[in-house]
Amino acid sequence: MxxxxxxxxxxxxxxxxxxxxxxxxxxxxxxxxxxxxxxxxxxxxxxxxxxxxxxxxxxxxxxxxxxxxxxxxxxxxxxxxxxxxxxxxxxxxxxxxxxxxxxxxxxxxxxxxxxxxxxxxxxxxxxxxxxxxxxxxxxxxxxxxxxxxxxxxxxxxxxxxxxICDSANGAQSAIAKWLRLPERSVRAEVFGLNHLSFTRRAEVAGRDVLPDALADDRFLAGTVQRVFAPHVVRRHGMWLNEYLYYYYYADEAVAAGAAGPTRGEEIRALNQRLLPRLRQAELLADPGQALDVYFAYERERSATYMQHTRDDAAPVAAAAAAQSHDGEGYAGVALDLIEALQGGTPIRTGLNVPNEGAIDGLRDSDVVEVSCMVDHHGIRPQPIGAMPDAQGYLVNSVKHYERLTVQAVAERSRALAVEALVAHPLVLSYSRAEPLVEKFLAAHAAHVGAWL
The missing domain is CATH 3.40.50.720 (NAD(P)-binding Rossmann-like Domain)
Known part of the structure; x- marks a missing residue:
């Protein structure tokens, strides 16, 4: 293969x-x-x-x-x-x-x-x-x-x-480690969109253990849920995808980005230190040294994951790595899929697939992030039913933006691009959307070509 x-x-x-x-x-x-x-x-x-x-x-x-x-x-x-x-x-x-x-x-x-x-x-x-x-x-x-x-x-x-996205299965991984159980013994119910999903149940032997987990301060503090205030998580009564931080703490996220180096600038600085050292090790014909240099870089990069979210959030990276497929991240999701599709043990996992009726209120063709069963027959989204109003409102708003964005890119339409950004809950303004579209198209003209 x-x-x-x-x-x-x-x-x-x-x-x-x-x-x-x-x-x-x-x-x-x-x-x-x-x-x-x-x-x-x-x-x-x-x-x-x-x-x-x-x-x-x-x-x-x-x-x-x-x-x-x-x-x-x-x-x-x-x-x-x-x-x-x-x-x-x-x-x-x-x-x-x-x-x-x-x-x-x-x-x-x-x-x-x-x-x-x-x-x-x-x-x-x-x-x-x-x-x-x-x-x-x-x-x-x-x-x-x-x-x-x-x-x-x-x-x-x-x-x-x-x-595929490793954050889709964050609740499953975290609860398995909390209870010291194999990850596949936890049956999570995930719904939403990529980087905007919720887990509303996590069953072990038929019992939903998520409420007990969310009530435990140590559980919240030891996982990526620490980016949210505990009362926010408990108000939702669900595991929150960590990227929901950017919606629920939007002002703080913008202020943090404006105040210091952006995440891209942090990674560029790390890469500028890594690549010369890797090339030196390679030139010295010492692949072992090169790997040591590489894994030291990876630990440093992971240690800065979402560190800007809250004042006490430095351990978030360690928590995320520890709960994600034994540190395999997105590779773990992809490899789990391959094993199941190849005829191995069937799995239940969160994936981005067409809705096909799984989540009420969304189109069958809408790509959603949802729990799926996977085996050698293929990938099948699992029925979720209706979303609660609070979560459903945000999911539907962002899905509307996504539909417009895909259409705008397909048609290379400036007008649709502006409408897409106006629809996004974090923009919501023509006075912001119009110059943003123009500046993005100008900055990336070599990649996006001419737009109408």
């Missing part, structure tokens, strides 16, 4: 490779192909992946290529994790958004919209190539904003595509 990582030169790729190698025997994995348009960085990351494969016993081949058709030949599964425009594009999005007093976060609000302008056409192009070269392959999209990109894929007819 051949697994392809598009964006394989990215600095998270070795983590994915390491996780995939651990599961190779269970999945039947024989090759991991890393594909990227950045040949120099691909060579560097490919060397790290090759060393990881050697340490794992060498049963899985590592290949690298800058050509999508070569990568997709004979592929069974493709994971897309790319950043069109690079880290500088992310920083531009953040700074443009903040200059207009709105959130600069790459998956949410105005900056998430700007990321979608670049990500959607890029992933659709890869999907077109994959459908031609290996039409039976599955495409797992992790490229941000994951829900919007997956919506565009489905609207374009790519039915063997699904959006």
């Amino acid at each position: 051949k697994l392809v990582v598009v964006g394989g030169g990215g600095l998270r790729a070795p983590l994915f490779v390491e996780a995939a190698l651990r599961r190779a025997a269970r999945t039947g994995l024989t090759e991991i192909c890393l594909m990227d348009v950045d040949a120099a960085q691909l060579e560097l990351i490919g060397a790290l992946a090759t060393e990881l494969a050697r340490r794992a016993g060498g049963a899985v081949a590592i290949s690298t290529t800058t050509d999508a058709e070569t990568a997709f030949a004979d592929a069974s599964y493709v994971v897309t994790t790319v950043r069109p425009g690079g880290i500088d594009g992310r920083i531009a999005d953040e700074r443009i958004a903040l200059s207009h007093g709105v959130l600069g976060q790459e998956t949410t609000g105005a900056a998430g919209f700007a990321m979608a302008l670049r990500s959607i056409p890029t992933i659709l192009s890869y999907a077109e190539t994959l459908a031609r070269v290996s039409p039976e392959a599955w495409l797992f999209n992790f490229t941000n904003p994951a829900g919007l990109v997956t919506q565009a894929l489905r609207d374009a007819g790519y039915s063997r595509s699904v959006g």
Whole structure:
């Protein structure tokens, strides 16, 4: 079985490779192909992946290529994790958004919209190539904003595509660790959208244990729920996706972004320190040293995850890593899917898929983040029913924005782009939306082309 990582030169790729190698025997994995348009960085990351494969016993081949058709030949599964425009594009999005007093976060609000302008056409192009070269392959999209990109894929007819995100299963992982149980013994009920989802039940042996967990101060303090005040979590009575912080504490999030370096600027600084050290280790022909340098970087990057959310939120990264597929993150979600689709143990997991009647009040074609059953027959969203009013209002508002955004990108329509941003709860103003659209289109003209 051949697994392809598009964006394989990215600095998270070795983590994915390491996780995939651990599961190779269970999945039947024989090759991991890393594909990227950045040949120099691909060579560097490919060397790290090759060393990881050697340490794992060498049963899985590592290949690298800058050509999508070569990568997709004979592929069974493709994971897309790319950043069109690079880290500088992310920083531009953040700074443009903040200059207009709105959130600069790459998956949410105005900056998430700007990321979608670049990500959607890029992933659709890869999907077109994959459908031609290996039409039976599955495409797992992790490229941000994951829900919007997956919506565009489905609207374009790519039915063997699904959006993945490790935060969708945060409650399941956290409660399993809290009760010291295997993760799959917790049956979570997730509903909403990517980075805007809620878990309203978490059953163990038929009993909902979520109320007990949310009543425990230590549980909240030891998980990503610590980004919210305890009374906010308890008022909802649900596990809150940590990205809801940007809605429920919008003013604080904007102020924090404006006051210090943005997340993109933090990551650029980390990368500028890492890459020369990696290249030096590679030149010295010491792959072991290169891996040590890499994993030290990864620990430092993870330690700063959402650190700006609250004054006491420094341990959030450790909590998130600890509760996420034993530290495998999005790789764990993708590999769980592969195992189940390959005929392994069926799983229940949160994914981004067409609604198909699972959540009342949303269209069947709407891509939602929802609990799914997965086995060798495929992926089936589970019935959720009606959303409570408070959560449903926010989900429906943002889904309206997502529909408009996908349509705007498809038609390259400035007018629709403005309407999309006006519809977003974190913008809600023509006086902000109109200049934002113009500045985003100008900043990313090389990637988005001419718009009407």
